Amino acid sequence: MWKGRLDPHGYGVFDVDAKPHRAHRWILEYHLGRKLRGDEVARHMCHTKPCVRIEHLAPGSRADNAQDEIKRGRRRRSVHEDCGHPLTSSAKAKCRQENGVKQPVRFGFTPHERFMLDVDTTSDPNGCHLWIGRKNQAGYGRFGVDGTLKLAHRWALEQKLGRKLGPEEVCRHACDVRACVRQDHLEPGTRLENARDTVERGQHYNAHRTHCKRGHEFNEENTYIAPTHGKRSCRACALIRNPRKGPKPERTHCKHGHELTPENTMIRASTGTRDCRECGRIRTRESQRRKRNKLLAGESPVYTLTHCKNGHEFTEANTYITPASGSRQCLECKRERRRKRKP
Template sequence: MDRQSYIPPVAEKRCEACGKPYSPLRDNKCQPCYRRNARYGSTEYKREEIKDITLDFVLAHSRESGACLLWTGTVSKEGRPQTTDRKYWREEGRARQILLHRWMYEHHAGQVLRKGQHVKQKCGNKLCLSPAHLCTSLPRPGRTPLGEAGRYKGKPRREDYLERCANGHEWTEENLYIDPKGRRICRACQAASYQLRQGKDPSDHEWKRRKTWEETPECSNGHLYASVGWYFNGESRVCRKCFAEKERSRWLRVNYGMALEDFEALLAVQDFACAICAVLFDPDVRELTPCVDHSHSTGQVRGLLCHACNLGIGHFKDDLARLRSAIEYLALRSQRSSTADTGQL
């Protein structure tokens, strides 16, 4: 037998005034009925119907406070007096809010303000509807007056905008740059803006057009790109020889704690030859490139060796006893081989 869970129905609560279901109830009334009863003493919804906004209606919902006439009705999001045009609601079926400080100014001034004109209170109180405290605000400085539709028409275009930029630089082939969106950009103004962001005075740095790759066949250190080679790093050309020297200097500083000038001075002291075998160094041959010999315990640089001598000392682990044994071993073996050769003869 299939068991079915039984859920008892929830008792539906209804408002004793309007009969609509509502939860939770307060004094057996829904929230709207409770509020109307607490404010007006009755749950019956009453609304004052008016045909049009009149001065008597405004004065009936205002109170005097010194020289101000303060509105006591509904206000807008900005806190300014407003009311609903109920006649427009009945005729058109749409709601329309009327700003009462604007209506009050038009009523006493006898003129209709055009769209875009604003009315403000001189006393600083947003709820004030006193005609003596209302005035029209002037447009902001630096802006052109509003058009018939109340829209900002923008700053008028200069007559010479096709000849020079806003700062007076002429549109030349070197100075003009047109971005992908078709906008004109002045290179001199752009360079001056960049210098100002760096804290420099643009008048001390005159802008000059950057040379093209065809106009610069060599790098800043005088190396010809055609002979030493170059590569593009995403922003500019990089000389391969300058990059190799930079990496060499970094390698000496990081691994041996010596500058490139000290390395070249040590190379000159050794007459550009290995300190052990006295073979001249040759940068184009890998086995004859100078290697920095240093102590692995103290890190002190001892000299420059060729590739073979540096590996030999490294394999003997800088042990003098092992090196002496190797010398004796070679001397003994060479003596035996010479004696054997003599006996055969």
């Protein structure tokens, strides 16, 4: 079997002197010691297009090649739809004598019969039905139906499901063999599921790579796998592109230069972040200074809260303003604290 590249009809292609030649024709010419004439073709006695075994090849004419296909059932003459008589003069007369009426004509094979002519169901040890007809550059079979070329495995799956696949659907191979058209090995899916299958099974074209383009190794710590499409990326390269995404070093001082010692550090319960106690004391003193200056200037400070934390309203009779800082205190809360201190 030819393992190199194939032409659209499934025959092997072999370059000689920078010119492409069909592999089976070239090996036959090499064995015969001469070039085939213009009216000669290389006949496959095994009827396997990629085969280049010299015992399976023989020279002949195009008529001989056509007769071989008819004898092996790969080419059928046009026949009557119901009785199966070929469209010859004697068969037409016999058909009219037997049936009495003119029969509808069926030309050639049905699509399913033509499809099975290019399927090898016996050679693969894993039970795959291999497509031996024309293929595209990716190795998938091509099958012509209704004047259009379709992917052979996709057409086989559509026949199994009884419907056409949608534009967002693809045909997934459970056996990972692109030339397989066995319906048991095919199932519908999305492009995302198909891409994940290639990554999980090591079939992706980048699966063999162990390092990124900058030389960083794809180990467990340095590899990020995107949850949406399953692609992997290098974490070290991501830090080079955007250094802000990297881990930030632990702070030892606040932005004003105060050291974040255990005594000078406060952990917020809501967010878990660290705050500088000295900065908090400075902000409190500054706020008290501004309020005191407003009181000395005769301005009344603006208070936003109308009730204290215990729910008492800040009325004129229930409010005490501290002269030093200008902050408000609830007199009712003050009385409650005094009552609790008394035995």
